[in-house]
Amino acid sequence: MPETTIPELPQELWRAGKLELAHGVTHLLEVIRVASAGLGKYLAEVESRGAEDLFGYGSASRWFADVARITRGDAQDVVNRALALNPAREPSGEVATFAPATAAAAEDGALGDQHIDAILDVLRKIPDDVPTEERDGAEKILADLARAAGPKEITKAGNDLLAHLDPDGNEPKDPEPAPPRREVFVERRKDGFWKLSGLLDPETGARTAAALDAYGARRPVDDFGQADHRTMPQRRGDAWAELLDLAIACPDQPGTSGYRTLVHVTIGLDELKTGAGKACLDFVGTITAREARLAACDCLMIPVVLSAAGEPLDVGRMKRFVTPGQRRALNIRDGGCAFPGCHRAPKHCHAHHIRHWADGGPTDLRNLVLLCGFHHRLVHHDDWQVRMAPDGIPEFVPPQYLDPLRHPRRNILHRAVA
Structure with a gap:
């Protein structure tokens, strides 16, 4: 396990610069993950020896729940990860580690609990008749990917790997009925804002609430995003704007x-x-x-x-x-928002000029990339840089605080793992 020290924090954090704060967060995150891997080694040893018997407990998870003052369910999750990432000791000898490549990445401080759980979930779905070398190869692909990707990307890559090892069919979709009737009132206020109100029948109201909840869901905190602090009314307002964008972008929409x-x-x-x-x-x-x-x-x-x-x-x-033909080509090439780790589909995306048209940027596929509304604003306002790779696929250069070497990253959620 690499030796990791906790950096000395300034006495008054408000005096720290933005880059210093970002480096502090990333370093402490690595410390936490390395410590979590070390804790797992101890718990695996306690479980394999039955050391919890000395304290009057029937299982390591029950003992750890009391020691850590957490629920038994959370304690069981921690113990399960520990047993999967460390070799077990049996009377007949030592049993091989269930996920050795994942364990190595965890010891380096590169993986969090969500990364590990996503990899283990895929490995447990691999059929027993799959050759060991193919299973080990799949785990190595996921463990290497997890060093620079989020849980959703790992899950997507894992599903692609499972499709090769054990193909499954597609689930059918149920059609939605048409709404019977509704009333909507739109009124412009003196301050320029608009007031929206209305009355919907039970069926249409339920569908409207479901759509607003789906498009207004809180954005997840991943390796590349920030926490979503919007209130529910604010998220539903943004969802309404996104639904309007979808309607306006429809080729058959009148006007x-x-x-x-x-x-x-x-x-x-x-x-x-x-x-x-x-x-x-x-x-x-x-x-x-x-x-x-x-x-x-x-x-x-x-x-x-x-x-x-x-x-x-x-x-x-x-x-x-952006012409309709160019938009169709963008949808096929990018498959959705091209920002690393984003799962948004093409219909939720804008066509972003890598070099802005006001600065002389042309409107062609080599200068266009699909971005969802959130990542479109992020690229315009933050230190992320977008560029087109030699193979014609857009890639993103992260800020220096996130990756000091600024290695370019791509979104693999919309394409199969090679």
Whole structure:
């Protein structure tokens, strides 16, 4: 097990810089994971020796639950991981470790409990008649992937491996009935916001609540994301906006003909290029120039360029930045949001210009990538960088605090593991 020391924390964390805070979190996370692997070795030894008998307990999990002051269920999970990652001792001799490659990665501090559980779940589903070398190869693939991926990616990769080892069929889907009737009222307030209210029959109301709950689910905290602190009303409001995006993007939708959004932006040319300053949206409100750049990635835009004195210099023509054909090609190539670890499907994604069109970036497949709304804003506002690899697949360079060497990463959730 590698020797890991706890870094000295500043007496007042609020004085620490953002990079120092990020490094502190990643280092302490590694310390916790290394310590968890060491704890597992002790628990496996206690279980194999029956040492819990000395303290009057019938199992190691019951003893550990009292020692750690946790529930028996959580204690059993910890003991189960320990037994899977460490060799057992039987009267006939030592039994081989169930998941040796996963154990090695855990001892390096690279895996958390969710990573380990995802790998073990896949390994336990492999049929007994699969040759040992194929099972060991599958585990090594998952353990190596888990060093730089999240639990969802491990599960997706594991399902792909199981499909090769033990193929399963697809589950049928039940059709949804059409809603009988509904009433919706939309009213614009004096402050520019809109008030939405209505009355729905039981069936339509239940379906609406289910859709808002599904699209408004709290974003999971993974290796690449942040905690979702939105309230339920805020998440449902964002879900409503996402459902509108899906409807507007439909090619058969009347009025917009499949255009994601129609935006009139009144802005100075310098502000649009730099992302600093304000812009007027459809003459009913203001947005930041950075948000105007974000909206311009995948929409219809009529730019109204102003001089320094506010005189309209040019009113541009409506321009479709991503054609339907390009969008279909993007859907096939990326399969969904291309950000590492994101599972969002193509219908929930925007077409992002890697080099922004305001900076001269062309609208072709080598300069486009699918991103969901959350990761689209993250790429525009954070230190993640997007680039196109030589093989024509988009890859993402993480911030320095997340990976000091800044190794490029890809999303493998939408394609099979090689």
